[in-house]
Each structure stands twice: as C-alpha cells, then as structure tokens.
Amino acid sequence: MSSPGKRVWLKVAAVAAVAVLAACGKEEPPPPKAAAPAPEAKAPAPPAEPFKAAWMYVGPVGDAGWTFAHDQGRKSVEAEFGTKVQTTFVEKVPEGADAERVIRDLAAQGNKIIFATSFGFMEAMLKVAGEFPEVKFEHATGYKTAANMRIYDAKFYEDAYLAGVIAGAMSKTGTLGFVGSFPIPEVLRNINAFTLGAQTFNPKIRTRVVWINTWFDPPKESEAAQSLINGGADVLLQNTDSTAVLQTAEKNGKLAFGWDSDMSAFAPKAHLASAIVDWSNYYKRAVRDAMEGTWKTERTVWGVKEGQNDLIKIADRVPENAKQKVAEIKAAMKAGAFEVFTGPVVDNAGKERLAKDVKAEQDWKDKVDFYVRGVEGKIPAAK
Amino acid sequence: MNEVALLIAATIASGTPLVLAGLGLLVNEKAGVLNLGAEGMMLVAAIAGFAAAFHSGSEWVAFAAGAGAGMVLAAGFGALAIWLGTNQYATGLALSLFGAGFSAFVGVEYVGKKLAERTSFEIPFLADIPFFGPALFRQHPMAYVAVLVAIGLAWFLYRSRSGLALRAIGESPDSAHSLGYPVRWIRLAAVLAGGALCGVAGAFLSVAYAPLWVEGLVAGRGWIALALTPFATWRPARVLLGAYLFGGVTMLQFHLQGAGVQIASQFLSMLPYLATIAVLTLISRNPAWIRINMPASLGKPFHPSA
Numbered sequence: 192m193s194s195p196g197k198r199v200w201l202k203v204a205a206v207a208a209v210a211v212l213a214a215c216g217k218e219e220p221p222p223p224k225a226a227a228p229a230p231e232a233k234a235p236a237p238p239a240e241p242f243k244a245a246w247m248y249v250g251p252v253g254d255a256g257w258t259f260a261h262d263q264g265r266k267s268v269e270a271e272f273g274t275k276v277q278t279t280f281v282e283k284v285p286e287g288a289d290a291e292r293v294i295r296d297l298a299a300q301g302n303k304i305i306f307a308t309s310f311g312f313m314e315a316m317l318k319v320a321g322e323f324p325e326v327k328f329e330h331a332t333g334y335k336t337a338a339n340m341r342i343y344d345a346k347f348y349e350d351a352y353l354a355g356v357i358a359g360a361m362s363k364t365g366t367l368g369f370v371g372s373f374p375i376p377e378v379l380r381n382i383n384a385f386t387l388g389a390q391t392f393n394p395k396i397r398t399r400v401v402w403i404n405t406w407f408d409p410p411k412e413s414e415a416a417q418s419l420i421n422g423g424a425d426v427l428l429q430n431t432d433s434t435a436v437l438q439t440a441e442k443n444g445k446l447a448f449g450w451d452s453d454m455s456a457f458a459p460k461a462h463l464a465s466a467i468v469d470w471s472n473y474y475k476r477a478v479r480d481a482m483e484g485t486w487k488t489e490r491t492v493w494g495v496k497e498g499q500n501d502l503i504k505i506a507d508r509v510p511e512n513a514k515q516k517v518a519e520i521k522a523a524m525k526a527g528a529f530e531v532f533t534g535p536v537v538d539n540a541g542k543e544r545l546a547k548d549v550k551a552e553q554d555w556k557d558k559v560d561f562y563v564r565g566v567e568g569k570i571p572a573a574k
Numbered sequence: 575m576n577e578v579a580l581l582i583a584a585t586i587a588s589g590t591p592l593v594l595a596g597l598g599l600l601v602n603e604k605a606g607v608l609n610l611g612a613e614g615m616m617l618v619a620a621i622a623g624f625a626a627a628f629h630s631g632s633e634w635v636a637f638a639a640g641a642g643a644g645m646v647l648a649a650g651f652g653a654l655a656i657w658l659g660t661n662q663y664a665t666g667l668a669l670s671l672f673g674a675g676f677s678a679f680v681g682v683e684y685v686g687k688k689l690a691e692r693t694s695f696e697i698p699f700l701a702d703i704p705f706f707g708p709a710l711f712r713q714h715p716m717a718y719v720a721v722l723v724a725i726g727l728a729w730f731l732y733r734s735r736s737g738l739a740l741r742a743i744g745e746s747p748d749s750a751h752s753l754g755y756p757v758r759w760i761r762l763a764a765v766l767a768g769g770a771l772c773g774v775a776g777a778f779l780s781v782a783y784a785p786l787w788v789e790g791l792v793a794g795r796g797w798i799a800l801a802l803t804p805f806a807t808w809r810p811a812r813v814l815l816g817a818y819l820f821g822g823v824t825m826l827q828f829h830l831q832g833a834g835v836q837i838a839s840q841f842l843s844m845l846p847y848l849a850t851i852a853v854l855t856l857i858s859r860n861p862a863w864i865r866i867n868m869p870a871s872l873g874k875p876f877h878p879s880a
Contacts, residue, residue, distance in 0.1 A: 251789065253685035283789075368832070401831045409784050410793060414588065418828035421580035434688075435784065442694070457688050568831075 241277035242482050244268065245302040247293055248282045249309035250407050256432035256451040257406070258282065261308045261331075263452075264470030271475050276482075286311025291318055298323040304481040306474070307331065309406075310375070316340060327481045332377060334557065336488050343473055346494025347377070348384035348556075349524055350466030351428065352531045353502040353517050354448045355388020357463050358426040359396055360513035361446055362389070367398045368424030370415045370436050372406045374570050376559045378430045383563040384531050385428050390565060391516060398566045399424055409435035420445050426463070437461055455504045464505040472498060492553065495524040532556065537564045579709035581822075581829050586710070586717055589821025591616075591775040591783065593720040595799035596806070596813040597727055598644075598771025603803055604731060605764035606744040606871040610666025611651055613796025614673020615769055616776030619643040621681040623777025624689070624787040631690045636781045637716070637774050644773020645766050647673065652765040656758050659875040670796070678789040689785050714782050716774070721814065723771070728810040740764060744869030747876040757876050772796070801850050807857065807867040816853075823849050 246265050250258035265278050279302065284293050290312050297305050298319060304327040307316045313333035320328045320340040328340035336342055358367050367389055369382050386398040399422060401415040412435035416427055420443045427447040429436040434457040440447035441458035449455060449465030473493060480486040493499035502521070505514055523529035532551035536544045538561040545551055562570060595612055602609050609615075619640035626632075626639035651669050654660045700711040731737040740760060742750045747757045779795070780787050798820055806812030823845050830837060857863055 251685055253682070259686075399832050401828050403828075407788070408793060409786055409788055410779065410791065413784060414584070414825060415828045415831075417584050418581075418825060418832045421577055421584065421829065422832040423577075424832075433788065434686075434786065438785070442692070 239275075241275055242272075242304075242478070243277050243279065243300070243302040244304045244306075244478055244481075245297040245300075246278070246280040246306045246308065247284050247290070247297065247312065248280060249284060249286060249311070250282065250432055252280070252282050256434070256454075258308070258432070260451050260468050261306075261470055264474040265306075267471030268474050268478050272478065276478060284312075291315035294319040294328075295322070298326045303327065304329065304478060304486075306477075310377070327477075327486050329477055336490070338488060341486075341488045341490065343477070343491040343493075345468045345470070345499045346492060347430075347466070347468065347500060348380040348531055349494045350468075350500050350502050351381040351384040352388035353520060354428055354464060354466055355385040356391050356516050356520065357505065357509055357513050358385065358428065358446075358448075359389030359392035360510055360516075361463060361508075362393065362396060362426045364423050364425045365393060365396055366423045366425065367396060368416065368419030368422070368427040369398055369400045370412055370419065370427065370429040370431055371400050371402045372431050373404060374402060376557055379559045379562070379570065380532075380556060381428075381430050382566060383536075383559065383561075386563055386565045387531065387536075392513065396565060400562075400566060400568060402571055403431065405431070407432040409433045412436050413439040416440065416447075417443070434458070449504070453504055455506075462504070462506055463509060464502050467501050467503055469499055469501065495521060496527055538562060539564050539566050576705075576708070577829075577833075579705050579707075581825060582709040583712060584825045584829075585818055585822040586713055587783065587821070588824050589818040590714070590717045590720050591778050591795055592799050592802060592817035592820055593724060593814055594716075594775035594778065595772045595796060596802035596817050597720075597723055597810060598768040598775070599799055600803050600806075600808060600810060600813055601727065601740075601764050601771070602768035603808065603872055604744045604869055605740050605761045606747060606869050606874065606876070607652075607655060607761050607765055607768075608662050608666065608873040609648070609651055609655075609669070609765060609768060610663060610800065611647065611669025611673065612666075612772050612799050613792055613794070614670035614676075615644045615647045615772040616779070616792045616796045616799075617673045617677035617790070618647055619773035619776030620780035620791050621677045621684065621787055622773075624681070624684055624687075624780040624785075626777075627689050627781045627785075628684065628687055633692070633781055637777050640773040640775075640777025640781075641770040642773065644769035644771070644776065646769075648765045648769020648772075649762075651769075652762045655875070656761050656765070659877065662873050662875070674790065681787050681789065684787045685789070687787065689781065692782075692785070714778075716778050716782060724810045724814045731810065741869070744871055747871055747874075751876070751878055757878070761876070772799070775799070798850070801854070804857065804864070804868070805850065805853050807863050808869065809867065819849065 248258040248261060252258055252262040265280060268276060269278050281293050284290055286309055294316055306329045308331045310332045313330055313335055316328050316330050317335050317337060320337045324339055330342050332344050333342050371378050382400055389396045399419055401419055403411045403415050412431050412433055416436040416439035419427060425445050427436055427440050429450055434454050437447045437449060437454055437458045441461035446463050447461050448463055452467055453465045455462045455465060520529055530550040534545035534549040535547045538544050595616060599612055622643035623636040623640035627636035647669060651665055655662045655665045695714055697711040701707045731741060739755055743757050743760055751757045776792060780791055802813050802816045805816045827845055
C-alpha cells in the first residue's frame with residue numbers, strides 16, 4: 192500500500208503546504224510603520240520620541256470611499272506634524288471579536304491616541320479604553336464615551352441634501368433610488384435628507400430604497416442599483432463604500448453621485464457630483480489636543496460649516512438654477528443658518544415628527560427611525 | 575411588463591458565472607474528481623482577468639487570462655489529487671483558502687482601479703423585439719457562450735465517444751483502465767477543463783459583471799456552483815436551469831425591495847441559500863435520482879496498480 196516512494200512524496204507535499212501557508216501568513220497586511228519602533232530610542236541623547244497615533248479601518252484604504260477618506264485625514268496629520276508624530280494604520284478590521292484585539296495591540300504598542308473609524312467598533316473600543324487610561328480613544332460615528340474616549344462624526348446628511356437638490360432637478364421619471372447599507376439612524380438621515388433635498392425642485396418626487404445589509408460588497412451593490420434602475424429610478428445615491436453603484440448607473444445611461452470621496456473619474460457620464468468628507472481638520476485638532484494635554488471627552492459633529500463635508504465636482508450637465516440653489520444652501524450652511532431637518536417634517540405614514548419651524552436637535556437626529564414623506568416602503572424590521 | 579423583462583435580463587447576467595463554473599465542476603465530477611477549490615480558482619482568475627483587462631484593454635484577453643489562471647491552479651490540484659492520491663476534499667479546500675489569500679495579495683494594487691469604458695451589447699434586430707429583446711438579447715456575449723457551453727457539454731457527455739470514456743472513468747476507473755484508457759491523463763484533462771471554465775467565470779465577475787477588483791470579490795459564488803452539480807443531478811441542462819434559478823432569487827430580493835414589498839431585507843438575503851437547502855432536501859428524498867446520475871467513483875482516488 193504505502194510504498195516508501197509515496198511517503199517521500201507526501202512529506203514533500205506537506206513541506207510545500209507549510210511553505211505556502213507560511214507565505215500566506217506573511218501576506219497579512221501589517222502596517223509597515225507599526226513594526227519598526229524608533230531605532231534612535233537607545234542611542235545616546237535621543238531626539239524627542241515621536242508622538243504615536245494609530246488608525247483602525249473597517250475597509251481597505253484603496254476602497255476609494257469611506258476608508259480612503261479617513262486615510263487622507265491620517266496623511267494630513269503626518270504632513271502637519273512631520274517627524275513629531277508617527278502614524279500607523281490597520282485596515283480591513285472586521286466589526287467583531289478581532290476589533291478588540293487590534294485596538295488592544297495598538298494601545299500596547301505605545302500609541303497615545305487611537306482612532307476607530309466604524310460604528311461597529313464602539314463596544315470593543317469602550318472595553319479597551321478602560322484598560323488603558325493614559326491612552327486617548329476616538330470613535331467615529333458612535334454614541335458612547337468614557338473619561339478617555341470621545342466621539343466624532345460628520346454631517347453626511349448635509350451632503351445628501353445637496354445631492355438631493357440636484358437629483359430633484361435632474362430626474363425625469365420622478366423616481367430616485369437609494370442603495371442602503373444598514374437601517375441605522377445615520378443612513379436613514381441620509382435617505383431622508385436626499386428626499387427632502389429633491390423636493391425643493393420636485394415636491395412629488397419618490398425615493399425607493401434597497402437594503403443590502405453590508406457596507407462593502409461591489410457585486411451586491413451593483414445588483415441592488417440595477418434593480419432600482421429596472422424599477423424606474425433614474426438618479427441614484429448610495430450609502431455604501433464602493434464605486435459600484437455609480438458604475439452601474441453609467442452602464443445603464445442613468446445618473447448617480449460619488450459618496451465619501453471624489454468618484455468623478457469612475458463614471459464620466461453618470462457622475463453628477465461627489466459627496467465628500469474631509470476628516471483632516473478634526474484629526475489634526477484631535478492629535479494636537481492629545482499632544483498638548485488639552486484633550487477632553489466631548490462629542491464633535493462637524494459638517495459643511497466646518498469644512499468637513501462638501502459636495503464637489505458638480506457636473507456641467509446640471510442646470511444652472513440647480514447649481515445656484517446648491518450654492519445658496521451651501522452658503523447658508525456655512526453661515527450656520529441652514530438646518531436640513533427643519534419642521535414640519537412628516538414621516539411617510541403621515542405623522543408629524545418635527546413641528547413647524549422647529550430646528551432638529553442633535554438628540555432628535557440620533558434617533559431617526561422613520562422615512563420622510565416621499566420615501567416608499569417601510570424600514571426593515573421596523574414595527 | 576418591461577420590469578419583468580429587465581428582471582429576466584438581470585437574472586441571466588447574475589446566473590452566467592454560475593453556469594460557467596457549475597459546468598466546469600460538472601466535467602470534473604463526471605470524471606470522478608471532486609474539486610472543492612472552485613472559489614479559490616475563481617478568485618485567482620478574477621484578479622488575473624482584471625489585471626489582464628486593465629493592461630490590455632481587451633475583455634477577451636482577460637477571459638483567456640482567467641481561463642489560464644484557473645488551469646494553472648487546477649493543474650496543481652490535479653497533480654496532487656490524481657497522481658499523489660491526496661485526499662480530494664482536503665486538497666480542494668486548501669486550494670480555496672490559498673486562492674482567497676493569494677488573490678488578495680497580488681490584487682492589492684488593483685483595488686480601486688477602473689477598467690476602460692465598455693460598450694453595451696445587443697444582438698442586432700433581435701434586441702428590438704418587444705419584451706424578448708430587452709429580456710434576452712442585450713446580454714454580455716459571455717452569457718450566450720455559457721449557454722453554448724452547456725449545449726456542447728451535453729452533446730459531448732452523452733453523444734460522443736470521448737464523453738462516454740470520461741463518464742466511464744467517473745463510474746469505474748478500474749474497468750476503464752483495463753480497457754486501456756489512460757485514466758489519470760483523462761482525469762487531468764477534465765480537471766483542467768473545469769479550471770478553465772471556473773476561471774472564465776471568475777474573470778466574468780471582475781471584468782464584466784462588477785466590473786472592479788476587491789478582495790473576496792467572488793463572495794461565495796464558487797460554493798454555490800459546487801452545490802449546483804448535485805442540485806442538477808449532474809445534468810448540464812439542469813445546471814443551466816439551476817444557475818438561473820439562483821441568479822433569479824438573488825435579483826428578485828432586490829426587485830421586491832425596490833417595488834416596496836414588505837418583507838425584511840435580511841430574510842430576502844437568506845433566500846438563495848434557503849433555496850439550495852430546499853432543493854437538496856427534495857432531491858435526496860429520492861435516492862434513485864442521485865444514484866443514477868452521480869458518478870459512482872466521485873471523490874475516490876485511482877491507482878492503476880490496485
């Protein structure tokens with residue numbers, strides 16, 4: 192049965208397999224800068240050790256969307272502080288058990304401030320924050336804080352509202368499409384703002400929503416976009432992280448927006464504008480706070496006014512009156528005079544959610560759990 | 575009406591990679607070799623195809639590259655499983671895991687890259703027929719190629735002498751061997767053909783369907799293709815049908831949502847997989863269905879000396 196020859200072969204195969212596995216192991220993307228502790232540390236009369244800051248991302252830095260934007264922010268910190276700050280990042284961390292391990296690793300490696308850039312990292316970060324009281328923790332888009340953990344967010348719905356203004360002016364079918372990730376307040380705010388914006392030019396406009404239950408799955412995103420287009424939507428917006436929705440619109444001769452970063456290059460014909468977020472001002476401030484000891488627990492939500500959100504690269508095909516309207520609203524937002532959610536806000540079941548002339552408070556926005564009038568259907572799992 | 579036509583069109587597009595990969599695995603299995611590495615082969619082929627399309631600008635070069643990449647991996651699998659007699663299940667799983675890691679590794683610099691603009695396809699004249707035109711005749715050429723492959727494969731397996739030899743090897747390699755057929759070489763040829771078809775399916779996903787590259791782009795479609803062969807009781811025409819059924823359920827969940835049907839989207843996301851389990855359960859209620867069509871030596875290594 193088992194001749195010696197066969198055994199030798201098996202051994203060779205086993206060794207080869209181990210080698211392959213070992214090679215695979217090396218492929219795991221360790222952030223190149225993380226591994227190298229400053230070599231000067233042991234040299235006599237060392238220069239001041241750089242202040243270490245780390246970022247943990249949910250997606251790949253090359254996603255051209257959400258994570259890409261955060262990484263641009265990290266680079267701006269490097270540019271601002273030069274050798275005084277040493278930055279590190281870990282990408283593609285799943286929102287689950289691994290997140291806690293990664294945050295703890297980053298803290299143990301001597302990082303003084305750590306940014307986690309996805310909602311699902313909240314609990315993990317809170318837990319590790321308790322173990323490292325001297326490290327500052329920063330969580331994007333969450334709501335829980337601690338003595339050494341604070342939160343920051345952006346007003347994406349301001350972008351979505353501006354995109355809606357353009358969509359309302361451009362839609363011929365009167366039906367807009369929205370590819371949603373998860374039905375959480377953040378995404379619901381964007382759907383509502385998009386629809387309210389569109390009503391500026393077309394009060395009868397309808398928004399259809401398709402949920403895909405993931406932030407990043409390009410084939411799924413394009414299937415969802417295709418189904419919206421098949422259903423009659425001719426302008427799309429998405430709250431997902433890749434360029435797939437925009438590219439699907441391009442393929443079908445429809446219109447769409449870039450989300451999270453400038454995506455104009457991906458669909459020259461379909462691209463109407465890109466909603467962008469620029470985290471650099473916040474990141475620079477947060478790192479400076481931590482370095483100078485002025486860091487304190489708080490919640491920062493910046494938007495168009497602070498230069499954190501913007502709608503850029505508006506296409507030439509957008510009519511002049513729509514461009515003007517966008518410019519007006521943007522100017523009002525910058526002046527702090529424009530609130531997207533100003534009453535009356537009525538949900539799609541006819542119930543008034545915000546009384547006339549009332550401007551929504553942060554607390555109201557945190558708890559959005561309805562579609563405004565004009566959005567079709569019901570929120571999944573909503574009672 | 576138009577919406578139904580578009581749903582059919584989307585179903586065919588979504589089913590096409592499953593048709594190609596499913597048929598490839600069918601050839602493997604008809605020769606008695608079970609290759610669980612489909613997912614890995616498709617992933618490596620997807621990045622190979624994407625890279626080829628990115629640098630050459632031609633989809634057909636990309637499909638050739640995808641087929642080539644699939645064949646290289648399949649050849650490795652064949653050498654191990656057919657000649658060294660390694661466990662086919664373990665080797666196939668290893669291939670899947672390897673493919674997932676390797677494709678992510680070599681694909682890093684292609685993430686977020688954009689392919690040259692593509693033209694839309696339609697068959698002249700036929701594409702203008704109401705309903706049937708938009709439903710059937712505006713597909714990517716590969717969708718038609720997939721159907722032709724299914725027809726060709728049915729003819730090959732059941733109407734040609736070499737097809738008979740292939741099936742004989744899947745049923746009883748010892749008998750085929752004693753008749754003088756080079757069992758191992760024919761199995762290798764079948765494995766290579768399977769790799770090539772899985773490769774084309776992977777390249778279709780990254781070059782024509784998505785079209786972009788991200789890690790894990792294939793997203794389980796290799797495993798669905800593997801489930802298709804028992805689902806189809808190893809018949810090419812039924813693989814075709816099964817693949818469109820899967821594609822249809824995938825697309826239907828989005829269409830229902832878009833149409834405002836009140837079903838939890840999480841439930842709809844589950845549907846394609848529920849359908850797999852349901853059909854597999856139905857099939858196994860009648861053991862004869864499986865026994866008649868399943869290659870008797872599936873997954874068993876063959877030693878000429880034994």
